Each structure stands twice: as C-alpha cells, then as structure tokens.
Amino acid sequence: MNAGSGLFHVIDTRQFERPMLDRLCRLATRVRTLAKSRQGARQLRRLAPDRRAMLYFTQPSTRTFLSFNSACHILGMQTSEIRNPSISSEVKGETFEDSIRTFSSYADAIIMRTPEGGKAARAAELMDSIPRPVPVINAGSGPDQHPTQALLDIYTLERSFEKRGGIDGKTIAMMGDLRRGRTVRSLSYLMKNYRDVRLWFVAPPGLEIKQDVLDHLDSHGVACESTSRLDDVAGELDALYVTRLQSEYGEEEPGAVEYASYAIGLEQMDKFPPGAIIMHPLPRGPELSPAIDNDPRVMYWRQERNGMWIRVALLALIFNLANELEAGIS
Ligand code: NCD
Numbered sequence: 001m002n003a004g005s006g007l008f009h010v011i012d013t014r015q016f017e018r019p020m021l022d023r024l025c026r027l028a029t030r031v032r033t034l035a036k037s038r039q040g041a042r043q044l045r046r047l048a049p050d051r052r053a054m055l056y057f058t059q060p061s062t063r064t065f066l067s068f069n070s071a072c073h074i075l076g077m078q079t080s081e082i083r084n085p086s087i088s089s090e091v092k093g094e095t096f097e098d099s100i101r102t103f104s105s106y107a108d109a110i111i112m113r114t115p116e117g118g119k120a121a122r123a124a125e126l127m128d129s130i131p132r133p134v135p136v137i138n139a140g141s142g143p144d145q146h147p148t149q150a151l152l153d154i155y156t157l158e159r160s161f162e163k164r165g166g167i168d169g170k171t172i173a174m175m176g177d178l179r180r181g182r183t184v185r186s187l188s189y190l191m192k193n194y195r196d197v198r199l200w201f202v203a204p205p206g207l208e209i210k211q212d213v214l215d216h217l218d219s220h221g222v223a224c225e226s227t228s229r230l231d232d233v234a235g236e237l238d239a240l241y242v243t244r245l246q247s248e249y250g251e252e253e254p255g256a257v258e259y260a261s262y263a264i265g266l267e268q269m270d271k272f273p274p275g276a277i278i279m280h281p282l283p284r285g286p287e288l289s290p291a292i293d294n295d296p297r298v299m300y301w302r303q304e305r306n307g308m309w310i311r312v313a314l315l316a317l318i319f320n321l322a323n324e325l326e327a328g329i330s
Contacts, residue, residue, distance in 0.1 A: 004320035009124040010137045013147045013186045014216075018193040023322070025155050027313035028306070030325055035074060035309075044312070045076035047321045054107035055081040056099075057139065059115040063282060063304055064139050064149070068111050071311035075321070080107065097126050104134045109318065115248075117142035135318050143180045143249050148314065149281055150186035152307040156299055157239060159306070160277045164238075166194075171236050173200035176243035176262050176287060178209040183281040184243060188213050192220035199224035200233045204258050230262070234271035240264070240278050244285035265289035269297070279303060 007020065034040030053072045057065050065083070072079045082088050090099060100123045103110050110127075112120055120138035127133035140146045157167050164170075172191075174184045178201055188209070191197050199217065201209045205228055217224050227233060234240075242264055264278060269292055272278075280288050280300040292298055316322045 005317040005322055007314075007317045008135045009127070010135070010147050010314065010318070011121050011124050011141075012138070012145050013150045013189040016147075016151075016190060016193070020317075021151075021154055021190065021193055024151060024310060024313045024317065025158050027316060027322055027325060028155050028309040029159075031074070031312045031316070032309045034325075041074070044074050047075045047316065047324065048319055049076035049078075051075070051108045051319060052078045052080065052106065053109045053111055053315075054103040055079055055083075055139075056103060056110060056112040057081070057083045058085045059113045059140060059142075061113055061140070063307060064113065064146075067304070067307040068137075068139060068148075068311050070308050071315060074308070074312050075315055075319075077315070096122070100126055100136075101130060104130070104132065107134060109135045109137060109315070111137045111139050113139040114141055117144035120145070137314070137318075140182060143182050143246065144185065146182040146186050146281075148307070148311055149183045150190050151314065152303055152310045153183070153187050153241070153279065153281070154190055155306045155310045156279060156303050157277075159302075160299060161238070164275070167197060168195040169197070170194075170238040171198040171200070171233075172239045172241065173202050173230070173233055173237050174209075174241045174243070175202040175230060176259075177207045177246045178203040178243070179207045180246035180249045181243045184209065184241065185213055187241070188224075189216060191217065191222050197222060200237070201226040202228070202230050202233065202262070204228060204262060230268070231271065234268070235273065237272055237276045239276060240272065242278065242280045242288055244280075244283065244287055259287065263287040263289065264292065266291050269295060272297070 034044055055068060069079055118141060120136055120141045124136040127136055138145055138147055161167060161170060178184050191199060199222060208226060245259055263286060277297050277299045282300055316325055
C-alpha cells in the first residue's frame with residue numbers, strides 16, 4: 001500500500017471515506033483552476049512526466065477513456081492503450097492474469113474497463129501478490145462498479161450545491177435501470193459519507209435497485225425509499241440522476257413503453273423545484289431529451305469535464321503528487 005496518501009488501487013466506492021472525498025474535490029478544483037492558464041498547465045505537466053499508464057479498455061467507452069487519457073496527459077504522463085482484445089495476445093490464449101502482469105512490466109498504473117464484473121478486483125489482487133505491483137484503477141467492471149464515475153458525480157453534486165451547504169442534507173433521486181446500472185450502485189455506496197441525505201430510487205418494476213445496495217445503505221443509516229413513479233418525488237428533489245436502459249447486460253427487460261415513463265423532457269422540467277439539478281452519466285438513450293440540453297439545471301456536460309478534473313486529482317493522490325499541488329506548485 002501507498003504510504004503517502006493511503007490510496008493505491010481504486011476498485012470499489014466502499015473504500016472511500018469522507019476526508020478523502022473532500023480532499024479529491026478540493027484537488028480537482030485546484031487542478032481546474034491551474035489548467036486555465038498556460039503557466040498553470042505547464043506546471044501540471046511537469047508533475048508526472050516519468051509516469052506511464054496503461055489504458056486497457058475491452059468494453060466500449062468514449063468519455064471514461066478520453067477523460068482518463070486527457071487526465072494522464074494533463075499531468076505529463078505517457079499512455080499506452082489496448083481497446084481491442086483481438087489484437088492482444090489474449091487471442092493466443094494468454095490468460096487475463098498474465099496479460100495484467102505484463103502491463104505492469106511497462107506501466108506505473110493500469111486503468112481498466114471490462115464487460116465482466118470483478119475483473120479489476122482480480123487484477124488488484126494479482127498486483128498485491130507480485131514483487132513490483134502497480135495501482136489498478138477500475139474504469140468500469142461489468143454491471144458491478146464504476147468508482148471514478150461516482151467520484152465525478154460527487155464532485156458535480158458538491159460544486160452544484162457549493163452555496164447551499166454541499167451534498168449534506170440534500171434529497172437525491174436515481175432513476176432508470178437501477179438493477180444493472182453500475183454508476184448508481186457506485187454512487188449510492190458513497191452517500192453514507194454525507195449527513196442527512198435522503199435517497200429515492202425510481203425504477204420500473206423489474207429494474208429496481210438490488211437488495212445488497214439497500215442493505216448497505218440501511219446498515220449505515222442512510223434514509224432511502226423506492227417508488228416506481230417520478231411524480232411522487234419530483235417536487236422535493238435537489239438532484240435527479242437519470243440513467244439509460246442497460247440492454248447490453250442481457251436479462252429480461254420491461255417493454256420499451258414502460259421505460260418511456262422514466263424519461264425527462266421539457267414537460268418534466270416544470271415539476272422540479274427551481275434549484276434542482278439533472279444529472280446523467282451518458283451516453284443517453286431516449287430517456288433524456290436533447291430539448292433540455294441548454295437548461296441551466298442540466299449538469300451532464302459539466303459531469304464530462306468534471307470527470308477529467310477528478311481523474312487528475314485521483315492520479316495525483318495515487319502518485320503522491322497531491323501535497324505538491326496543495327502547497328501551490330511554482
Ligand atoms: C456509464 C457506464 O459506462 O457505465 N457511462 C460512463 O462511463 N459515462 C453509463 C452507461 O453506460 O450507461
């Protein structure tokens with residue numbers, strides 16, 4: 001484990017406590033401010049030119065890949081990538097473990113996304129058993145976890161409620177395919193770190209959030225309730241987190257007609273209190289109408305940018321560069 005920040009692998013949001021979340025948010029803001037000037041951007045690039053990251057993405061990705069890639073480059077890091085396993089030695093039958101160990105021979109961090117659950121955790125376990133381990137960062141592991149998405153969501157919520165006491169005391173609804181959506185699972189786990197948060201899970205019958213998440217929240221005293229109707233809760237929300245149907249994970253689905261009532265468009269926007277924000281991890285499906293894209297309450301474009309800043313902050317913590325950033329590099 002890393003003696004400096006205490007952060008090495010990033011696998012599951014249950015590993016994060018409030019002080020580290022607050023520190024990451026402060027660091028992300030510091031990076032965002034520095035990156036605005038050419039001099040600041042140059043200073044950031046001088047932080048880690050000797051570090052290399054392997055981006056191993058065998059599941060489709062646009063935002064997560066690009067924002068990690070950009071985050072590495074902001075710190076001056078070098079990146080390599082495999083996005084198509086058919087051009088790696090896996091086609092010759094090389095095992096997952098041997099591939100991961102090989103990446104660690106050339107890289108100082110492995111950032112990985114897989115269609116199967118549990119793979120990032122397996123890679124981290126392997127690293128912990130070899131002489132030269134490198135940190136593993138989970139960029140999405142099947143339907144189970146997407147921790148860095150949850151961190152960027154936390155940063156977006158904190159920024160949006162900056163003048164209203166932050167996330168503490170807010171009422172937040174997560175809506176859509178909550179059974180298979182990894183972003184909602186990861187974000188829900190983080191809510192135990194905030195005081196007096198009320199969570200609503202809004203899902204069509206058959207796609208409700210899984211019991212293990214509810215049990216986790218319950219055991220940490222987080223107030224949460226479920227409903228199948230957005231109208232029941234729209235009027236009391238500070239934030240609504242919308243998600244798409246996760247058809248790629250198979251399993252039975254409710255009919256398309258039913259999912260249509262879990263969509264947001266101009267008509268629904270009138271139902272929320274004036275300060276309520278709308279979030280979505282993207283990519284969107286029909287559940288998010290482009291007609292609302294320019295509404296000031298819409299945060300999904302800002303989430304994309306925040307994803308880059310929070311990933312720089314995360315890499316800075318992992319590589320022990322945070323103190324330097326916090327002290328004000330010159
Ligand atoms: C999410 C994902 O991959 O889980 N996308 C993302 O990383 N921004 C959400 C999704 O695909 O629905």
